Every structure is written in structure tokens, then in C-alpha cells.
Amino acid sequence: xxxxxxxxxxxxxxxxxxxxxxxxxxxxxxxxxxxxxxxxxxxxxxxxxxxxxxxxxxxxxxxxxxxxxxxxxxxxxxxxxxxxxxxxxxxxxxxxxxxxxxxxxxxxxxxxxxxxxxxxxxxxxxxxxxxxxxxxxxxxxxxxxxxxxxxxxxxxxxxxxxxxxxxxxxxxxxxxxx
Amino acid sequence: xxxxxxxxxxxxxxxxxxxxxxxxxxxxxxxxxxxxxxxxxxxxxxxxxxxxxxxxxxxxxxxxxxxxxxxxxxxxxxxxxxxxxxxxxxxxxxxxxxxxxxxxxxxxxxxxxxxxxxxxxxxxxxxxxxxxxxxxxxxxxxxxxxxxxxxxxxxxxxxxxxxxxxxxxxxxxxxxxx
DNA sequence: GTTCACATGTAAGTTGTTACATGATTGT
DNA sequence: ACAATCATGTAACAACTTACATGTGAAC
Numbered sequence: 001x002x003x004x005x006x007x008x009x010x011x012x013x014x015x016x017x018x019x020x021x022x023x024x025x026x027x028x029x030x031x032x033x034x035x036x037x038x039x040x041x042x043x044x045x046x047x048x049x050x051x052x053x054x055x056x057x058x059x060x061x062x063x064x065x066x067x068x069x070x071x072x073x074x075x076x077x078x079x080x081x082x083x084x085x086x087x088x089x090x091x092x093x094x095x096x097x098x099x100x101x102x103x104x105x106x107x108x109x110x111x112x113x114x115x116x117x118x119x120x121x122x123x124x125x126x127x128x129x130x131x132x133x134x135x136x137x138x139x140x141x142x143x144x145x146x147x148x149x150x151x152x153x154x155x156x157x158x159x160x161x162x163x164x165x166x167x168x169x170x171x172x173x174x175x176x177x178x
Numbered sequence: 179x180x181x182x183x184x185x186x187x188x189x190x191x192x193x194x195x196x197x198x199x200x201x202x203x204x205x206x207x208x209x210x211x212x213x214x215x216x217x218x219x220x221x222x223x224x225x226x227x228x229x230x231x232x233x234x235x236x237x238x239x240x241x242x243x244x245x246x247x248x249x250x251x252x253x254x255x256x257x258x259x260x261x262x263x264x265x266x267x268x269x270x271x272x273x274x275x276x277x278x279x280x281x282x283x284x285x286x287x288x289x290x291x292x293x294x295x296x297x298x299x300x301x302x303x304x305x306x307x308x309x310x311x312x313x314x315x316x317x318x319x320x321x322x323x324x325x326x327x328x329x330x331x332x333x334x335x336x337x338x339x340x341x342x343x344x345x346x347x348x349x350x351x352x353x354x355x356x
Numbered sequence: 357g358t359t360c361a362c363a364t365g366t367a368a369g370t371t372g373t374t375a376c377a378t379g380a381t382t383g384t
Numbered sequence: 385a386c387a388a389t390c391a392t393g394t395a396a397c398a399a400c401t402t403a404c405a406t407g408t409g410a411a412c
């Protein structure tokens with residue numbers, strides 16, 4: 001459900017049509033998330049019904065219709081509420097990235113708490129994976145099948161290490177008062 | 179749809195009940211994927227209908243019912259077909275990890291091609307991200323908002339670098355004849 | 357006797373994907 | 385004229401999540 005908050009963030013940066021949003025989305029959030037245009041149109045419709053967005057229909061000259069969506073105060077409040085709220089459902093790592101982008105446009109400073117929560121979580125998981133690695137894959141004479149299983153575990157370990165490196169980098173950034 | 183192939187792989191390693199599968203799944207594939215028990219029961223039912231699995235119903239003594247699923251030849255053939263077939267829909271990175279596990283149990287040696295295909299893809303993406311970084315975030319006087327946007331891009335860059343490190347590690351493994 | 361792990365399922369709702377459908381503007 | 389890009393939507397389906405529902409066996 002945080003696709004809505006990703007869209008709110010994008011729309012606060014600049015009011016846009018669904019089409020324009022889909023394109024910008026691929027460039028600004030595309031590093032970690034893709035949304036199809038159908039998803040975007042559906043969510044825009046819902047958020048307009050909730051009163052989070054204003055729709056301005058343009059019939060610019062001829063027949064080409066465009067709908068420009070702009071975030072209303074209720075939408076901004078919803079985004080503020082969501083950025084400050086910890087966890088929630090769905091992928092928390094992705095949600096954190098959206099929260100950082102949202103902070104950039106809202107000017108708040110609350111995402112650091114969520115970052116710390118996820119750091120603890122990832123650290124625990126990494127420790128677990130390393131224990132499994134030591135226990136099951138530290139022998140010198142592993143079979144080919146075992147080495148393949150090890151490779152799958154390695155992906156998990158390297159992914160956690162990489163995430164934690166990024167998290168430290170980002171934590172330094174949040175501590176500075178820019 | 180490759181949840182089916184993940185389950186086939188697990189069941190080839192050991193025939194199990196849906197419940198047992200759900201638990202083992204969290205430990206063997208849990209590094210990159212979680213499946214709820216409802217998903218598992220549904221897919222087991224479908225695969226049994228397809229004739230990929232045999233179901234042995236146990237009414238062990240009293241009333242406790244268990245269904246033990248075992249992979250039939252048709253299921254093994256399907257897994258063989260899928261492992262060799264490139265790409266397909268869904269997350270290709272996750273699918274590769276399942277393919278590696280499947281190779282461990284099938285004894286095939288075809289996943290290397292898919293690994294190379296994904297390496298090329300990830301390399302291209304990483305280059306693109308680095309270009310964006312240089313173009314938009316190499317100045318010394320970035321605002322706080324810009325630095326947050328940079329952090330989001332950094333996650334993408336570090337994730338790609340980490341994936342490629344893993345891929346090189348894994349490629350060496352596949353080249354050795356274990 | 358009550359909690360925990362085992363074990364399986366239905367139902368409803370949300371989200372995501374794929375296919376189909378339409379029409380205008382811009383550039384060649 | 386024709387293709388590409390802009391622009392929006394419906395419909396059907398597939399996948400996934402959450403809640404509800406049930407019952408056994410073992411341990412404490």
C-alpha cells in the first residue's frame with residue numbers, strides 16, 4: 001500500500017499526469033521499484049476519491065485530454081503520518097527508501113529511527129546466516145551440490161553486508177545537519 | 179509462477195507435507211524468499227492436478243491427517259525444462275537462485291548461461307547508475323534533500339556491486355568441475 | 357487442563373500483470 | 385502517409401495477504 005506514498009512524494013516534487021508520473025517513477029524510484037501504468041492510474045483514482053489529490057482536467061486546444069494531479073493538504077498530512085509511523089506491512093527496506101525521498105520533499109527528520117530499527121534487524125539476520133555458513137559449509141571437501149547451496153546462502157550474506165554498508169553511509173548523512 | 183519450481187526442488191530433496199515444506203522453505207530459500215502456507219497448499223494442489231506430484235494421505239493411527247507429496251517423473255521433467263529455459267516472467271535474480279538449488283538436486287549444468295545473461299544486465303544497469311551519480315550528485319555543495327536522493331541512488335549502486343561480486347564468486351564455482 | 361507445535365484448509369480482499377482498446381500530436 | 389510518443393482507460397486474470405476456522409498429539 002505504500003505505492004500511494006511513493007506517488008504522493010513524486011507529486012509533491014511536481015504535479016503531473018499519470019503518464020508523466022509513470023515515466024518519472026522509473027527514473028527516480030526505478031532503482032528499487034517499478035510500477036505499471038495501470039497500477040498508477042488506479043491508485044491516483046483512489047487517492048483523488050480520498051481527497052488527497054486535486055485533479056485538473058486539461059483539454060488543451062484540440063481533443064487531447066490530460067489530468068494533472070496535485071497533492072492537497074490532506075494528502076500531505078497522510079504522507080507526514082506515514083513517514084513517522086514505523087514498520088507497517090510490505091517490504092520495509094523499500095519503504096525506507098520511499099521515506100527518505102519523502103523526507104527530502106517534506107523536510108522532516110524522522111526516518112533515522114526506522115533506519116536504526118532495520119539496521120538491528122539486518123544485523124541479526126546476517127549473524128544467523130554466518131552461523132549457518134560456519135556450521136554447514138566450512139568443510140574443505142564439499143560436494144558440488146553443497147557448493148551450490150552455499151552459493152545461495154552467500155547471496156544472502158553479501159546482500160546483508162551490502163545493505164549494512166549502505167545503512168552506515170546513510171546514517172552518517174542523517175546525523176550531519178545539512 | 180516459479181514458486182512451483184522452488185517447491186519441486188524442495189520436494190525432490192525430500193518428500194514432505196505442506197506444513198513441513200513451509201518450515202524447510204523458510205530455512206533453505208528463506209534467504210531470498212518467503213512463501214505463506216496458503217500459497218504452498220494452493221500450488222501443491224495444482225501441481226498434484228497437473229500430475230507432477232503424487233499425494234500419499236496418511237491417517238496415522240488416530241485422526242491426524244497428513245498429506246505427503248512426492249515428485250513424479252512429469253514433475254522432474256518440468257523442473258528440468260524450466261532450469262534450462264532462460265528468463266521467463268517474474269524476478270530473474272530470485273529465479274536464478276532457485277535454478278542453482280534445482281541444479282544441485284538434478285545434477286544438470288545449464289544455469290551458467292542464465293548467470294552470464296544476468297551479469298550483462300546488471301553491469302549495464304550499474305554503469306547507468308554511476309553515470310547518473312556523476313551527473314547529478316558529484317558537486318560538493320549538495321542540499322540536504324539532494325543528499326537524501328543520492329542515498330536512494332547509492333542503495334541501487336551498492337546493491338548492483340554486491341550482486342556482481344556474488345556473481346563472479348559463483349561463476350568461479352560453476353567453472354570448476356566439482 | 358492448557359499451551360505449543362503439527363497440520364490443513366476456506367473466504368475475502370488487495371495488489372499486480374496482461375491483454376485489449378482508443379485517440380491525439382509530433383516528426384520524418 | 386506512417387511511425388513513435390503522449391495519454392488514458394477497461395476487463396480479466398493471477399498472485400498474494402489476512403482473517404477465519406478446525407482439529408490432533410505431546411509436553412508441562
